[in-house]
Amino acid sequence: MKNNWKILIEAVVAGLLVFLLTVFNLLSPLDYMVRDKLYQMPRGINSNIKIVGIDERTLDAYGPIQTWSRGRYAELIKKLNENSDAKPALIGFDILFSGYVDEEGDAALAAACEESGNVIIVNNLIYDDRMVRDSGGELIKRVKSVAEPYEEISNVTNVGYSNVAQDSDGVVRRIIPTENMEGIVNEQTGEPVGDKCSMFSKVMYERYCEINNEEATKIPTDRSGRSIINYSGKPGDYECMSMVDVLEGKIDSKAFKDSVVLIGAYAPGMQDNFKVPGGGSEQMYGVEIHANILQSYLENRFAISGNAIAFAIITALVAFALHIAFRKLNVWQSLLILLAASGIEVFICVTLNNKGTTYNIVYLPLIAFISFIYALAIHYAIEKAKKQKVINAFRKYVAPQIVEEISKKGDFTIELGGQNKDIAVLFVDIRGFTTMSEALEPETVVEILNEYLSLTTKSIFDNSGTLDKFVGDATMAVFNSPFDLPDYEFKAVCAAMDIVKGGEELEKVLFEKYGRSVGFGVGVNCGPAVIGNVGCEFRMDFTAIGDTVNTAARLEANAKKGQVLISDEVYRRLKDRIEVKEVGELALKGKSKGFMVYEVVKVDR
Numbered sequence: 001m002k003n004n005w006k007i008l009i010e011a012v013v014a015g016l017l018v019f020l021l022t023v024f025n026l027l028s029p030l031d032y033m034v035r036d037k038l039y040q041m042p043r044g045i046n047s048n049i050k051i052v053g054i055d056e057r058t059l060d061a062y063g064p065i066q067t068w069s070r071g072r073y074a075e076l077i078k079k080l081n082e083n084s085d086a087k088p089a090l091i092g093f094d095i096l097f098s099g100y101v102d103e104e105g106d107a108a109l110a111a112a113c114e115e116s117g118n119v120i121i122v123n124n125l126i127y128d129d130r131m132v133r134d135s136g137g138e139l140i141k142r143v144k145s146v147a148e149p150y151e152e153i154s155n156v157t158n159v160g161y162s163n164v165a166q167d168s169d170g171v172v173r174r175i176i177p178t179e180n181m182e183g184i185v186n187e188q189t190g191e192p193v194g195d196k197c198s199m200f201s202k203v204m205y206e207r208y209c210e211i212n213n214e215e216a217t218k219i220p221t222d223r224s225g226r227s228i229i230n231y232s233g234k235p236g237d238y239e240c241m242s243m244v245d246v247l248e249g250k251i252d253s254k255a256f257k258d259s260v261v262l263i264g265a266y267a268p269g270m271q272d273n274f275k276v277p278g279g280g281s282e283q284m285y286g287v288e289i290h291a292n293i294l295q296s297y298l299e300n301r302f303a304i305s306g307n308a309i310a311f312a313i314i315t316a317l318v319a320f321a322l323h324i325a326f327r328k329l330n331v332w333q334s335l336l337i338l339l340a341a342s343g344i345e346v347f348i349c350v351t352l353n354n355k356g357t358t359y360n361i362v363y364l365p366l367i368a369f370i371s372f373i374y375a376l377a378i379h380y381a382i383e384k385a386k387k388q389k390v391i392n393a394f395r396k397y398v399a400p401q402i403v404e405e406i407s408k409k410g411d412f413t414i415e416l417g418g419q420n421k422d423i424a425v426l427f428v429d430i431r432g433f434t435t436m437s438e439a440l441e442p443e444t445v446v447e448i449l450n451e452y453l454s455l456t457t458k459s460i461f462d463n464s465g466t467l468d469k470f471v472g473d474a475t476m477a478v479f480n481s482p483f484d485l486p487d488y489e490f491k492a493v494c495a496a497m498d499i500v501k502g503g504e505e506l507e508k509v510l511f512e513k514y515g516r517s518v519g520f521g522v523g524v525n526c527g528p529a530v531i532g533n534v535g536c537e538f539r540m541d542f543t544a545i546g547d548t549v550n551t552a553a554r555l556e557a558n559a560k561k562g563q564v565l566i567s568d569e570v571y572r573r574l575k576d577r578i579e580v581k582e583v584g585e586l587a588l589k590g591k592s593k594g595f596m597v598y599e600v601v602k603v604d605r
Contacts, residue, residue, distance in 0.1 A: 007327045014371050015320035021363040022312035029169050031362040036171070036277035038346060038361065039303075039353045045233040046295045048089075048259045051240040051287055052076070053266025058244040065270070069105035070097065072247070074112035076263065079246055079253060081116055086257035089211055092120040092204050094162055094264030094272075094287045097149040106150060114156035120207060122162035122200045123148045125179060143184050146197070160203030164274065164289055165226065171275045172289055174226045177202045177219060201290045205297035208260060219302045220356055227302040228358055231277060232295045235284040240266060260294060262287050306357040315345070315364040322368045326375035338372050341365075418532025418545075424479040424492035424570070425525050425549050426465065427556035428456050428499055432518040433473040440514065448510060448518075449473060455506055456520075459498035463491040468543055474556070478544050481531045489526045489573050490603075496522040496564040497603050504562065523555025524600075525567040554589055555597065568596040577604045 025031060054065060062068060073093070081087050100106050113119040127141040149159060161179065164172045181197045198206075209216040221227050243263070245251050264287025265272035273283040296302055322341055326334045342365040349361045430452055437445045453470060460467055460477040464485055468476040477495065480488035503520040510516060527548035534543060555565040571580060579602040585594035 007324060010327070010371075010374075011320045011323040014323040014367050015316035018319040018363050018367045019312045019316040021367070022315055022360050023308050025308075025360055027362065027366075028167075030366075031360050032167060032169055032171065032173070032277075034362045035358070035360075036173075038350055039358065040231050040277035042234055042237070042278070043230075043232045043301075045237045045239075045291075046298065047239070049238060049291045049295060050256060050259045050261050051238050051266070051291060052080075052243050052246055052261055052263045053240045053285075053287070054095075054264065054270065055240075055242050055266040057242050059267055059269075061244045069102050070109040071102075071105035073263075074105070074108040075247060076243065077109075077112040077116050077119065079249070080256055080261060081253075083253045083257075086254040088118065088256045088261045089258050090118050090120060090204055090208055090260045091116060092200065092260065092262045092290070094122055094200065094262060094290055096122055096124050096147060096162070097153055098124070098147050100150055106152065110152040110156055113153055118207070118211065119157045120200065120204050121149050121153060121157045121159055123159050123197070125161045125163045125197070127163075143179055143181065146181070146184060158203050158207055160198050160200035162200045162286065162290070164286065166274065169275075171277060172229070172284075173277055174228050175199055175201070175293055176224075176226050177221060178225065180225075199293070201293035201297060204260065204290075204294055208298070217297075217300050219297065219300070220304045222304040227304055229289075229293055230296055230301045230303060230353075231292045232299075232301075233288075233292060235276070235279050235282045235288060238288055238291045262291055262294075264290070303353050303356050303358040306352070306359050308360070311359045318345075319364055319367050319371070323371040323375070326372050327378065331376060331379060334372055334375060338368055341368060418530045418534070420528055421481060421531050422527060423481045423529050423531065423544055423548065424489045425529070425544060425552035426460070426475075426477045426479070426492050426496055426522065427553050428475045428477075428496070428520050428522045429556055429559075430473040430518050431521050431561040432516075436516050436518055440516065444514060448514065448516075451506060451510070452503070452518075452520075455502045456499050459495045459502060462498065463495040465491065465495055476549075476553075478529075478531070481544055482542065489570055490577060492524050492526070493564070493566065493570065493574060493578060493600060494603055494605065496524050497600060500562055500564055519561035521556055521559030521561060522564045523552050523557070523559055523566075524564065524570055525549075525552035525555060526570050526573065527551075551595070554595075557589075558586055558597070564600040566598050566600055568598070571596075571598045578602065579604075 021027060059065065062072065073095075077091060080091060097109070113121075124147040125143045126145040126147060128144045130141070146161070148154060149157075165174045165176055167173050177199050179197050179199075180195070182195055206216045208214075219227050241251050241255075264285065266285050266287065272286040274286065274289060276284040276289065318341065322337065325337055329337070345364050346361065349359050352359065430449075433449075436448070440448075452473070453475065456475045456477075457467055460475075463479075465477045465479045466481055468478050477492075479485055479492040479495075485491065499520055499522055507519055510518070525548055529544045529546035529548045531544045532542065534545070551567060555567060559565045565583065566580070571578075578600055580598040581601050583597040583599050586597045587594055
């Protein structure tokens with residue numbers, strides 16, 4: 001119950017984080033980056049939108065743009081319109097014709113625009129440096145004045161502002177189709193400019209619809225009067241022709257038939273390039289941005305930010321449910337749910353964006369991933385604790401160094417079955433235990449027994465053996481099982497000698513304390529045996545069985561107090577490293593003929 005409450009509290013925290021992050025867009029750079037990848041996918045550019053670029057070649061041919069007479073732009077308009085049967089539908093200058101440059105050139109440009117009848121030009125809004133909150137709670141800059149084109153050209157053209165809005169990370173994602181101009185004056189004349197001012201691309205779209213007898217569609221805007229651009233192309237996608245090539249007649253004017261021709265800066269030094277979604281390190285010129293915006297108008301493909309609070313509530317509830325699922329399910333199930341939930345949210349958000357409503361996309365997958373990692377860590381900690389409990393229990397049976405090796409490799413599998421393996425087997429029994437147990441109190445008997453069993457266990461573990469079982473006052477140990485152990489025969493004999501030697505010291509202590517004298521008899525044998533788990537699925541015993549084990553038990557049964565008896569096979573393998581005393585041939589129970597037995601006197605360690 002306590003754990004369930006903990007999981008619920010964790011889930012509430014996960015949901016609350018998603019809610020706050022979504023409502024306030026607290027990680028906006030990350031969210032913008034993901035949304036740019038998913039929402040701003042190239043859709044293909046409109047071939048009827050063409051760009052005449054003032055590029056490096058044009059600047060090399062005519063010099064810096066500030067030195068030009070406006071008569072050059074008049075020539076460009078005439079070139080574009082020279083074929084009366086193949087004139088552009090619209091000509092848009094993304095160039096601010098502010099103030100007067102030279103009387104003849106200014107007049108020529110105004111005359112060319114009037115004659116063409118389809119020219120759109122730009123003004124430029126001057127914004128206040130201070131940020132204020134609008135009615136929608138967004139931080140914006142207010143317009144304080146307008147840089148207008150000179151009067152003669154303004155009278156014969158349509159005008160829209162060229163400014164593009166940059167988000168906090170400097171990327172152009174939004175437009176303000178119409179700015180409120182109440183109280184705003186012309187920067188040059190100081191006169192009021194009117195109540196409203198439309199964006200350059202919007203003015204072009206409306207004029208294009210007027211020329212083609214179509215009804216202009218009103219695009220959606222949010223509470224702050226903004227719309228999100230769904231870009232159609234990346235930097236360089238729109239067809240761009242060098243202005244010098246057009247003026248020198250290298251481009252057939254028929255190429256511009258019924259097109260919208262945008263003229264603007266197309267060289268880095270002109271400082272009219274911006275970061276855009278999906279552009280990477282490559283920036284997009286302002287004239288290309290207006291081409292994208294115009295295409296979005298023509299295709300009615302804008303989006304606005306949806307209700308952040310409603311979306312935040314929905315995603316918070318999903319995050320809440322996902323966290324509970326991650327804490328309850330296994331890793332693979334949780335991973336599948338994480339991927340499915342993230343994929344579904346991405347699909348829904350991309351679909352909604354294409355239909356005109358956009359939402360912050362990154363926060364649910366982000367918090368869900370953190371929840372998944374947290375649950376994974378908790379699962380790992382629980383499994384590690386369980387494993388440690390098993391290892392701690394295993395230490396009661398197997399030498400600590402073997403347990404450490406198991407925990408490092410993690411390759412020990414418990415299953416029914418066995419294998420043939422050459423091992424050494426040790427049996428040890430307390431001599432005089434039955435007589436002692438009849439004469440002493442039960443508590444005293446258990447205390448003495450525990451002392452002796454502690455000694456035998458320590459001696460076995462010190463020599464890397466495996467404690468197989470206690471049978472009353474007897475102990476069985478195996479060497480080279482369940483894991484390979486080098487020099488296992490010698491280690492078994494060393495363990496036997498340690499038991500006998502330790503028994504002598506312990507015997508003195510117990511005689512002084514209880515007035516009783518007991519000792520050990522030990523038998524050691526080696527050879528093939530079957531080792532493995534015997535029993536059933538719910539109760540197993542890892543042990544060794546076979547004649548080698550039985551012979552070791554018979555040797556122990558014949559050993560006297562303080563005696564270590566070994567078989568002829570053990571002696572044959574270790575005769576250069578141990579000193580023995582020949583006991584002789586014994587008739588062991590269960591053996592049809594005599595069996596040569598030796599008593600170990602000393603080991604050469």
